[in-house]
Amino acid sequence: MKIKPLADRVLVLPAPAEEKIGGIIIPDTAKEKPLRGKIVAAGNGTKDEEMVLKEGDVVLYGKYAGTEIELEGEKYLIMRQSDVLAILA
Numbered sequence: 706m707k708i709k710p711l712a713d714r715v716l717v718l719p720a721p722a723e724e725k726i727g728g729i730i731i732p733d734t735a736k737e738k739p740l741r742g743k744i745v746a747a748g749n750g751t752k753d754e755e756m757v758l759k760e761g762d763v764v765l766y767g768k769y770a771g772t773e774i775e776l777e778g779e780k781y782l783i784m785r786q787s788d789v790l791a792i793l794a
Contacts, residue, residue: 708746708776713786715758716746717771718779741765741793742782750786758786763793 710716719742743763750756758764771784 708781708783710746710748710783712748712751713754713756714748714783715744715786715789717742717764717766717782717784718745719782740768745781747786754786756786758789758792764789765791765793 708716741763744758744760747756747758747760766782766784766789770788771782774781774783
């Protein structure tokens with residue numbers, strides 16, 4: 706299945722949460738949501754705001770940004786371009 710976000714929305718594949726910190730294994734319930742991910746699809750923007758993000762960009766986003774969706778066993782976030790805080794170079 707292929708998804709094409711509309712308007713100023715992007716589809717983000719979140720980076721995996723860290724499993725270990727300094728040799729200590731973290732259980733699933735204590736893992737923090739990752740705050741970065743890779744854009745796998747982007748809309749075309751709106752007439753008022755052009756889309757500056759593109760496929761392959763690694764981005765930082767807010768802790769509560771986006772809506773979680775699951776496609777073919779993989780978890781993604783779909784969010785507005787304005788929810789993205791920065792592009793990592």
